[in-house]
Amino acid sequence: MLFNTLNFALFFSLVFILYWFVFYKSLKWQNLFLLLSSLFFYSCWDLRFTFLLAFSIGLDFYTGKKIFDNINNSRLKKRWLWLSVILNLSLLGLFKYYNFFIDNFSELFSGLGLKINTWTLQIILPVGISFYTFHGLSYVIDIYKEKIKPVNSIIDYALFVSFFPLLVAGPIERAQHLLPQIQKKRSFDYNNAVCGLRQILWGLVKKVVIADNCAEYVNLIFDNPSDYSGSTLVIGAILFSFQIYGDFSGYTDIAIGTARLLGIELLQNFSYPYFSRDIAEFWRRWHISLSSWFRDYVYIPLGGSRGSKWEQVRNVFIVFMLIGFWHGANWTFIIYGFINFLYILPLLLLRQNRKNIEIVSASGFVANSKVFFDIILTFGLVTFARIFFRSNTVGDALFYISKIFSNTLFTFPEIFPKTIIAVLFLFMCIEWSGRKNYFAIEKLGLTWAKPIRIGFYYVLTILVLYYSGKDLQFIYFQF
Numbered sequence: 001m002l003f004n005t006l007n008f009a010l011f012f013s014l015v016f017i018l019y020w021f022v023f024y025k026s027l028k029w030q031n032l033f034l035l036l037s038s039l040f041f042y043s044c045w046d047l048r049f050t051f052l053l054a055f056s057i058g059l060d061f062y063t064g065k066k067i068f069d070n071i072n073n074s075r076l077k078k079r080w081l082w083l084s085v086i087l088n089l090s091l092l093g094l095f096k097y098y099n100f101f102i103d104n105f106s107e108l109f110s111g112l113g114l115k116i117n118t119w120t121l122q123i124i125l126p127v128g129i130s131f132y133t134f135h136g137l138s139y140v141i142d143i144y145k146e147k148i149k150p151v152n153s154i155i156d157y158a159l160f161v162s163f164f165p166l167l168v169a170g171p172i173e174r175a176q177h178l179l180p181q182i183q184k185k186r187s188f189d190y191n192n193a194v195c196g197l198r199q200i201l202w203g204l205v206k207k208v209v210i211a212d213n214c215a216e217y218v219n220l221i222f223d224n225p226s227d228y229s230g231s232t233l234v235i236g237a238i239l240f241s242f243q244i245y246g247d248f249s250g251y252t253d254i255a256i257g258t259a260r261l262l263g264i265e266l267l268q269n270f271s272y273p274y275f276s277r278d279i280a281e282f283w284r285r286w287h288i289s290l291s292s293w294f295r296d297y298v299y300i301p302l303g304g305s306r307g308s309k310w311e312q313v314r315n316v317f318i319v320f321m322l323i324g325f326w327h328g329a330n331w332t333f334i335i336y337g338f339i340n341f342l343y344i345l346p347l348l349l350l351r352q353n354r355k356n357i358e359i360v361s362a363s364g365f366v367a368n369s370k371v372f373f374d375i376i377l378t379f380g381l382v383t384f385a386r387i388f389f390r391s392n393t394v395g396d397a398l399f400y401i402s403k404i405f406s407n408t409l410f411t412f413p414e415i416f417p418k419t420i421i422a423v424l425f426l427f428m429c430i431e432w433s434g435r436k437n438y439f440a441i442e443k444l445g446l447t448w449a450k451p452i453r454i455g456f457y458y459v460l461t462i463l464v465l466y467y468s469g470k471d472l473q474f475i476y477f478q479f
Contacts, residue, residue: 001041001044001045002473002474003203003204003207003251003254003255003258003474004204004207004208004254004468011037011041012258015033015034015037015262016261016262018033019033019034019262020188024188027183027184027185027186028155030186031153031155031156031159031182032155034159034163034164034262035155035158035159035162037164038159038162038163038164038167039053039054039162041164041167042127042128042162042164042167042168045127045168046124046126046127049126049127049129052091052126052129053126053132053161053162055091056088056091056132056133056136056161057136057154057157057158057161057162058154059084059087059088059136060084060088060136060137060139060140060157060161061150061151061154061157061158063080063081063083063084063140064084064139064140064143064150064157065150066080067080067081067084067140067143067144067150068143068149068150071146077144078144081140081141081144084136084137084140085137085140085141088133088136088137089133091129091133092129092130092133095123095125095126095129096125096129096130096328096329097325097329099329127168127477128167128168128169128477130326131166131167131168131169131170131172132161132162132167134172134290134293135160135161135172135173135175136161137297138172138173138174138175138293138297139157139160139161139175141297142174142175142176147176148175148176148179151179151183153183156179156182156183157179159182160173160175160178160179160182163178163182163259163264165254165255165256165258165259165266166255166259166266168474168477169248169251169252169255169474169476169477170252170255170269170287170289170290170476171252171255171256171266171267171268171269171288171289172267172289172290172293173266173267173289174267177267178264178266181263181264181265182264186262186263186264187263188263189263192260192263193260193261195257195260195442196256196257196258196259196260196261197257197261198257198439198441198442198457199253199254199256199257199260199438199439199442200253200254200257200258200261201257201441201457201460201461201464202253202439202440202441202460203249203250203251203252203253203254203255203257204250204254204464205250205427205460205463205464206245206246206247206249206250206253207246207247207250207251207254207474208250208463208464208467208468208470209246209423209427209463209464209467210242210243210245210246210250210423210424210427211242211243211244211245211246211247211250211472211475212247212467212470212472213420213423213467214239214240214242214243214246214420214424215243215247215470215472217235217236217239217415217417217420218236218239218240218243218390220236220415221233221235221236221239221415222236222240222390222391222400225396225399225400225403226399226403228403228413228414228415229403229406229408229409229411229413229414230403230404230405230406230407230408230409230410230411231408231409231410231411231412231413232413232414232415233400233403233404234404234409234413235413235415235416236415237383237384237386237387237390237400237404238383239417239420240383240386240390241274241379241382241383241386242424243475244386244389244475245270245273245274247474247475247476248270248287248474248475248476249269249270251474251476252269252270253439256268256269267288267289268288268438269287269288269289270285270286270287270288271284271285271288272285272360272431272435272440273285273286274375274379274382274428274431275360275375275431275432275435276356276360276375276378276379277355277356277360277371277374277375277378278347278352278353278355278356278374278378279340279343279344279347279378279381279382280344280347280348280352280353280354280355280356281355281356281357281378282378282382283340283344284357290323290326291323294319294322294323295319298318298319298322299315299316299318299319302314302315302318303315309349312348313345313348313349316341316344316345316348317341320337320338320340320341320344321334321337321338321341322337323337323340324336324337324338324340325337327389330392330393331393331394332388332389332391332392332393332394332397333388333389335388335394335397336385336386336388336389339384339385339388340385343381343385359435359436360375360435362436365433384401387400387401430444441460444456445457
């Protein structure tokens, strides 16, 4: 059930009506209703995966309680933690990484002249498994660290893990942030709901108008790189950067806006990443819930930035390798993580990784030449690394790059979608104007005359309706 379909609109309309007009008097019934709605939403992908989700929920709910029960017994407490971590990662590894390791194990021995018999699993990757696994792990780890106490209600905990707006593609929530909202009574807030509708609309614009239109050209170019000039391949890489941003941040906007309509605030997952002035800033603004998860549960436990320079480099290297591998069982993602590590390494060594914290050009509307150059350079570096992210194999990525740096790089591209490029320019202007806000059109038009403001929203709605119908799956559903 895709966010950008009529089925979801009907599903959510029914949920919204029953949630606020039937179950609003009882928090317990509201949560139970949301939980059943979330399980139904997830079962629409594949009913079998719902049982896997239920097992994961039961595992972490139980182990969380056992960790807390043995809070003064460090040995037993650690055993229960490792039970949860090992079982969660084993399930994730079985479904997502087993075939990758088996295939590479077989290739290694074949290269040594040894033939071994292996068998792979013909299974479908459960949608959202990487996201809800990380939800559960953060819960039990926070209990172990005594940051939170376990919840007594299995309904509340199950809703925290399976809340349908974030279930299949995040943001990756924290128990400290979401569980208190689930456990307290919620009341309808008209202004917050209207803001949620604006964010949903902007998310649909990103997905339907930006991402899905870019996808047509991206697929054509990346699937047939030998047919095009280097300049066309550059266009393809740039359009993919906009596709993945529109697709993933669009999903996030719809998820956050939908949750707002239900009186729940989710974590911000994107903060105008393409206006970043260096790679460190980019990773603070891109997929924030993932990078902050690895920071809190991997980087800091490894020692963070407290040790020697070598230890800091090691810790950052491990984090970026894991971020790359989290995205998928393919060497292309591992190389993607490694490239980003190489990008950030000079900033780390020169202690410049925290240089750009504040909002870009906060004091004025126009960026100066240095800021503009830094933004373009950072975007170019990100786009280059994304060639590996988008390619099916490392060989495909290397061929694509070699074709870019050929004598056809400076020829006029065979594919130059003027309309899409014009739309992208307008889109980025709107994003730039709203860069100080939670999302681009959060406050855009609030001071305009009412007919103009409503007209603006109508134009965006018409664009979404005009370009709808492709129903392309969100990219991050595969992760």
